[in-house]
Structures are given as C-alpha cells and as structure tokens.
Amino acid sequence: MAKIIVVTSGKGGVGKTTSSAAIGTGLALAGHKTVIVDFDIGLRNLDLIMGCERRVVYDFVNVINGEANLKQTLIKDKRTDNLFILPASQTRDKDALTREGVEKVLNELAKDFDFIICDSPAGIESGAMMALYFADEAVVVTNPEVSSVRDSDRIIGMLSSKSRRAEQGLEGIKEHLLLTRYNPERVEKGEMLSVEDVKEILAIELIGVIPESQAVLNASNSGQPVILDTESDAGQAYLDTIKRLLGEQVPFRFLTVEKKSFIKRIFGG
Amino acid sequence: MSLLDYFRSTKKNTASTAKERLQIIVAHERKRRNGPDYLPQLERDILEVIRKYVDIPADQIAVSLEQRGDQISVLELNVTFPDDKR
Numbered sequence: 001m002a003k004i005i006v007v008t009s010g011k012g013g014v015g016k017t018t019s020s021a022a023i024g025t026g027l028a029l030a031g032h033k034t035v036i037v038d039f040d041i042g043l044r045n046l047d048l049i050m051g052c053e054r055r056v057v058y059d060f061v062n063v064i065n066g067e068a069n070l071k072q073t074l075i076k077d078k079r080t081d082n083l084f085i086l087p088a089s090q091t092r093d094k095d096a097l098t099r100e101g102v103e104k105v106l107n108e109l110a111k112d113f114d115f116i117i118c119d120s121p122a123g124i125e126s127g128a129m130m131a132l133y134f135a136d137e138a139v140v141v142t143n144p145e146v147s148s149v150r151d152s153d154r155i156i157g158m159l160s161s162k163s164r165r166a167e168q169g170l171e172g173i174k175e176h177l178l179l180t181r182y183n184p185e186r187v188e189k190g191e192m193l194s195v196e197d198v199k200e201i202l203a204i205e206l207i208g209v210i211p212e213s214q215a216v217l218n219a220s221n222s223g224q225p226v227i228l229d230t231e232s233d234a235g236q237a238y239l240d241t242i243k244r245l246l247g248e249q250v251p252f253r254f255l256t257v258e259k260k261s262f263i264k265r266i267f268g269g
Numbered sequence: 270m271s272l273l274d275y276f277r278s279t280k281k282n283t284a285s286t287a288k289e290r291l292q293i294i295v296a297h298e299r300k301r302r303n304g305p306d307y308l309p310q311l312e313r314d315i316l317e318v319i320r321k322y323v324d325i326p327a328d329q330i331a332v333s334l335e336q337r338g339d340q341i342s343v344l345e346l347n348v349t350f351p352d353d354k355r
Binding site: 146149153189193200 | 287294298
C-alpha cells in the first residue's frame with residue numbers, strides 16, 4: 001500500500017517544491033518506487049526544479065478529465081531509477097482539481113508506487129486543501145521567521161481538521177517539521193529563531209533542518225534536485241531527513257556555526 | 270561571547286521578540302480554531318449591539334467558549350468600557 005506524503009507550508013517561497021524534489025528523489029534513491037505530484041495548478045514549477053520541463057506532454061488535469069492516461073502522462077526521471085513526476089496543469093481554472101478526480105488518480109498511483117509525494121501550492125485555498133486531504137503523513141516546511149511559523153501553525157490545524165483521516169475519524173496525519181533556510185550564525189547572534197524555538201511553538205516532531213545554502217540555488221538553476229549534490233550541506237541534510245522519514249535515528253547536523261579561527265573568536269563576526 | 274559582542278549587545282535580540290510574539294498570536298489563533306465556526310460572527314454581532322449604546326473599540330471585547338466537563342460549555346463575554354463612558 002502506498003504512503004501518501006504531503007509537502008505543505010501555508011506560506012509561499014519557503015522551499016516546498018525544493019523539498020518535494022529532494023524527498024522524492026531521496027526515497028527513490030533508497031529503492032522505493034516514488035512519484036512526485038505537482039498540485040500547484042496554474043503555476044507549475046516542479047518540472048523545472050526536476051529538470052524535466054521540456055518533457056511535459058500531458059498533465060494532472062488531463063488525467064483527471066480522461067484526456068490522457070497515467071502511463072502517457074508520468075515523466076520518468078532520467079537520473080534516478082524508481083522516480084516519476086506527475087506535472088501540474090497550467091490551466092487558469094482553479095477548480096480543475098475535483099476531490100473525486102484526485103482520489104481516482106491517487107488510487108491508481110497507489111497500485112504501482114510505494115510513495116506518493118504531493119507538492120502543495122502555497123495558501124489555504126482548494127489546491128492546498130486537495131494536496132493534503134488524502135495524506136497519511138505531512139512534511140510541514142517552515143522557515144525560522146514569524147510569518148512562516150504562523151502559517152505553518154494554521155496548516156497544522158487544517159491537517160488535523162480538514163483531511164480525510166480527520167473526517168473519517170481515522171488515526172491522524174503524522175506531522176513532521178522540516179526547518180529550511182536555517183542560518184546558525186544568525187541564530188547565535190540572536191537574530192533568528194532557533195530550532196528549539198520553532199519546535200516549542202509548533203509542537204510537532206522535527207524531521208530535518210536544512211541550512212541556508214548556496215547549493216539550493218545552484219541546484220534549481222541546473223534543474224537537479226539538491227539532494228543529488230552530496231557534497232553540499234543542504235544535500236546531506238536532506239539525505240539525513242530521508243533516513244529519519246524511513247524510521248532511522250540520525251543525529252542532527254549543521255545546527256551550529258562551523259568552528260572559527262582564533263582571530264574571529266576574539267573579535268566576533 | 271567575543272569581545273566585540275560585549276560592546277555590541279545593548280539591544281534586546283530580535284529572535285526572542287519574535288518568539289514571544291509568535292507564542293501569543295499562535296495561542297490566540299488556536300483557541301479560535303478549536304471553537305465553533307459561529308464564534309467570530311457572534312463576537313461581531315455582540316460588538317455591534319453594544320456599540321449602539323457605547324462607543325468601544327473592537328479589541329475591548331472578548332468572547333470565549335469554554336468546555337467544562339462533558340455536559341457544560343460556558344460562553345464568557347468580557348467587555349471593557351472606557352472610563353469616561355460609564
């Protein structure tokens with residue numbers, strides 16, 4: 001039975017698509033057959049981050065409307081085995097996703113895949129609600145910044161009241177906190193909320209901390225999920241996150257400032 | 270802490286301000302979220318009625334619904350009147 005994981009945040013620009021790409025790729029690398037579904041109807045971007053933008057023929061809405069089947073629509077990733085992408089449509093019709101349509105497609109994917117990653121759009125409108133409705137687990141992507149934390153808290157509220165599991169009285173969605181764009185230097189200076197601060201406010205289990213990193217922009221520039229950049233801090237932090245998602249106990253890295261030179265230690269900076 | 274930090278750190282750091290503000294707003298919003306859907310509208314309606322008689326700002330009224338045990342819910346209404354309007 002496939003596990004459905006929604007990657008969500010409420011606020012835009014915090015790293016949902018980057019994280020969806022990294023998590024999907026990481027799970028596939030670990031040998032699990034995985035599909036990443038772009039729920040951002042109208043503003044398709046997962047294809048760019050995954051570097052398959054020129055291979056999109058049909059999309060999610062075509063499948064729902066019966067204009068194409070899944071086999072024609074799914075894009076097989078060229079770098080990673082076991083990995084597929086279901087691109088979003090660029091229609092401006094926001095209501096193109098119906099609950100019945102989404103359910104039908106997810107059920108069909110569930111026959112074939114181990115993991116279905118739902119890349120949610122920002123906001124709390126129908127697209128975001130649709131992305132989280134069928135989820136078994138949720139990765140709540142949060143930046144250590146006031147508006148992101150507040151929006152994450154609202155999304156956590158929705159996960160526990162507006163999902164299929166909530167409505168049917170099943171066991172709740174398993175919620176994970178993924179803190180991204182973390183800057184230990186600014187935290188040490190008292191300019192940024194710390195991991196502990198955010199954990200205390202949101203009160204959900206921490207699955208990963210991704211440091212603010214040049215590697216993320218480099219990865220998106222070249223259409224390659226950052227998790228494949230195994231030399232980079234962000235890539236390694238995502239690899240750790242995947243291990244935790246699969247139930248392994250892994251210590252957290254990149255939470256403190258790299259050791260400084262003697263001169264720096266005296267004069268700060 | 271380095272020497273320079275010692276001379277620099279006169280201001281309260283902004284991260285702790287952020288944390289305090291978040292704790293307050295999040296607690297407030299959670300309370301509202303867990304209440305019934307009609308509560309905000311009820312709050313607005315009550316405010317309108319009171320405003321017919323006394324001019325009070327919107328933040329001087331608080332409506333909360335508290336669950337006490339299985340059987341009883343208590344609707345609590347808290348209105349602060351300005352001094353000169355009494």
